[in-house]
Amino acid sequence: MTDLAKTMRPAGTAGVAFMRGLRSFALLRESGAGMVGVGLISFWVIIAILTPLIAPFDPNATLQPFAKPGTAYAQGGTFWLGTDQLGRDILSRIMWGSRTVLFYAPVATASAYLVGILMGLAAGYYRGRADTVLSFVANVILSFPVLVLYILVITTIGASGINIIIAITFASAPGIMRIVRGLVLDLRNRDYVAAAQTRGESSWYIMLVEILPNARGPLIVDACLRLGYVIITIGVLGFLGLGLPPPDPDWGGMINEARPLALAFPYMTVFPCIAISSLILGFNMLADGLREISLRD
16 A cells, blocks of 8 residues: 555545534534524424324224314314214324325435435546436436326326335436536545455445535535425325325325315415425425535534
């Protein structure tokens, strides 16, 4: 091993980047926006975890149609947020719907990142034909309006949880690929990459261990923002009737079902809208906090 390799190796290791990441998350408490975001996300995560224990009613049970918020149920309990036209408790459906959103949104985002990162690493590091082909594929997919692309994919393969993940991965991975490609084009010329090449490390080792951890800042911020976009997507697909098949609680589906009655019974749509908005706001504010920290890191 040359003296250059010995000198440069520590600067590019995943361990150093990991420790910097821990330091960044420790500094998150200094960001007011970031802490508010963490609070909102934590609230919904706790609700999703505890829903089977704290939900007041079965989310699909027909109890008392059109009950207003705060109405007491004759057989025990209170409809704190009212009931819908089928007599289902809105609070219980929102609670169970949070489990759906907080499962499919992270899984779909992680799937999109897995595909997008691998594409971006290959395009940015290898350049040449690989870059040309992958960039062309990404540009073709990105040329379609995102919502039209989601609808096209879902209507083609059917509405289900797995198909929603596939649709989001297909539509989001090219955008992630372009971000990663741009970062790799910059980082591939750093000294620690040259040191790894001198040591004889494989290309994928260099990409995954040396380059990717040092690109973590922009990717983490983008991931938080993209989670918010995915939550919106799941809500929109549910609203269009392309989300999870009924009777599974779905925030977007709840809004769609109550839409014809929105003027007479506004609470049926307002509360699910608040749930979606608060969770998206949480991820956006967390992204703002992480961006502030990355500027100091």
